[in-house]
Amino acid sequence: SLIIFALAFYCYRYCFSYSLTPTAVLAMGASMSNTGFIGTAVLSLLMGSHAAIYISLTLILENLLILALVLALAEAGQQEQQQVWVLLQKTAQNLLKKPVIIAIIWGMSCILLDIRLPTLVDQSLALLGKTASPLALFVIGGSLVGMGMSALNLQSGLLVAFKVILMPLLIYCLLRILPDVSQEMLYAGTILAALPMPIAFGIFGQAYGLNERALTPLMLSTILGFVGISSLIMLWW
Secondary structure (H helix, E strand, O other), X not given: OHHHHHHHHHHHHHHOOOOHHHHHHHHXXXXXXXXXXXXXXXXXXXXXXXXXXXXXXXXXXHHHHHHHHHHHHHHXXXXXXXXXXXXXXXXXHHHHOOHHXXXXXXXXXXXXXXXXXXXXXXXXHHHHXXXXXXXXXXXXXXXXXXXXXXXXXXXXXXXHHHHHHHHHHHHHHHHHHOOOOOHHHHHHHHHHHHOOOOHHHHHHHXXXXXXXXXXXXXXXXXXXXXXXXXXXXXXXX
């Protein structure tokens, strides 16, 4: 993710001369997958409950590393006069408001402190967990309503290529080279990398004034991403 982020950041910052804030947001679109919604739905169907391992690890890195980096750079681009400590404080506050971050902190705390949930609570959460996949696909479908392709150009096409072509190729090659990587991890990692951009990319794009420059790549990556992961599933499963 960091390699793709750095490549996209360099490309949009120095080749297309974007300012710091939009560059950071666009680099997020290139290097972050829709793991929480589509990844949960797809991997759960393929691997069952075992998919939670790969999804959790990916969400931790995406939210605590990539998202924190994007927030820090985006805020730095808008408020260049502020001190580094103030920017870091604002980034931490924004992260701690995200439900995914809160869930990760609570989950890791329970593991580290060896806290066992009451049986009734555990069973209730398990039932809710089983609804995640169909609800995720429903939300993705609803979120595409109203999106257009009005800003389709070289820059948005390149951003989509970073996400749905270059990132899965890079992850596949890295996992093939690294030692002690199982075939399941290779397949799961590549599919997660081939997922479309997250819905949060569109939200960040609107918040920081990118609008169609973010929504158009998001729409296109969702269409092409589904084609890509469907092809991988047909090939491997």
